[in-house]
Every structure is written in C-alpha cells, then in structure tokens.
Amino acid sequence: MIRLNEKEEKRFSELAEEIISHPDYQKMKKLIAHGRITVYQHSLDVARFCFRCNSRMHMGIDERELVTGALLHDFYLYDWHDASIRVPLFKMHGYTHPFTACKNASERFDIDARVRNVIKSHMWPLTLRSLPSNKAAWLVCMGDKIVATKEVFER
Numbered sequence: 001m002i003r004l005n006e007k008e009e010k011r012f013s014e015l016a017e018e019i020i021s022h023p024d025y026q027k028m029k030k031l032i033a034h035g036r037i038t039v040y041q042h043s044l045d046v047a048r049f050c051f052r053c054n055s056r057m058h059m060g061i062d063e064r065e066l067v068t069g070a071l072l073h074d075f076y077l078y079d080w081h082d083a084s085i086r087v088p089l090f091k092m093h094g095y096t097h098p099f100t101a102c103k104n105a106s107e108r109f110d111i112d113a114r115v116r117n118v119i120k121s122h123m124w125p126l127t128l129r130s131l132p133s134n135k136a137a138w139l140v141c142m143g144d145k146i147v148a149t150k151e152v153f154e155r
Contacts, residue, residue, distance in 0.1 A: 001045060004052055012048060016067055024075075025071075026040070027077060028040035028075070033074065035152060042151060046074075046140065047066075054139065061139060072102075073118065076100040097123070098127055099120060102120045117132065117133045117137045118134070121141060122137070122141050123144075
C-alpha cells in the first residue's frame with residue numbers, strides 16, 4: 001500500500017470518497033489485477049502514488065482531475081483472467097480495457113474530457129491511438145506502470 005502523511009491522506013480521502021463509496025467501484029474488490037492484488041487496491045495505490053508525487057514534487061496538477069482519473073483508470077468491471085474469453089490480439093484486455101473503463105466511468109460519474117484522457121491513455125504506448133494529453137494523464141500512465149511492476153514482483 002502506498003502511504004501518505006496525515007495531511008495528504010485527509011485531502012486524498014476528501015477527493016476520493018465519492019468514487020470509492022460507489023457500489024460499482026466496490027465491485028473491484030472482487031477482481032484481481034496483478035498477483036493477489038485486487039483492482040480496487042491497485043487503483044487506490046496508483047491514485048495515492050500519483051497524488052503523493054504531485055504533492056511532494058510540486059507538479060501543479062489539478063488534484064481532483066488526478067485522483068479521479070487515477071481511481072477510474074481500471075474501472076473495467078470484469079475478470080480479465082477468465083480463460084473462456086478468447087479474442088484476437090488487438091482486442092485483448094491490455095489494449096481494450098482503458099476504453100471500457102472510460103465508458104463505465106462516464107456512465108457513472110461526471111467526468112470531463114481531461115479525465116477521460118487520463119483513463120483512455122494510461123496504457124500508452126500499448127494504446128497508440130490514445131496519447132496522454134495532459135500532465136495528469138502522463139503521471140497516471142507512468143504511475144500505473146510503476147505500481148503494477150511493484151505488484152508483479154511482490155507476489
């Protein structure tokens with residue numbers, strides 16, 4: 001788990017509460033992301049990591065945009081490990097889940113084009129057609145890879 005100091009945790013919780021309390025977001029606690037880490041925990045860790053980087057490195061990224069995009073970057077709501085789902089290479093989970101997550105997030109939360117870009121571009125360069133177009137999107141793209149790598153090697 002990514003740790004924040006007391007002040008950061010208070011602000012992070014204020015920004016995250018509406019999303020993490022949503023019943024559909026809670027469903028992510030039953031889905032595995034990497035190893036034994038749930039999609040819920042992975043998304044919280046990416047959001048905390050990005051929030052901490054922004055805060056401590058004085059990056060000047062809008063906190064709400066950053067936390068919202070980071071929390072919702074993997075809001076795809078299905079088990080991607082299901083072996084019965086067979087699809088061609090470019091329709092596999094890694095290539096498509098950002099778009100599914102964005103669709104799901106747009107249907108359940110009031111998100112703008114900048115947050116949609118954070119969600120859709122977090123797998124760049126795998127998703128060539130969705131390049132990060134703002135600082136929040138770049139940070140979530142990098143933060144997701146750092147956190148996921150840590151999760152994979154901590155199995």
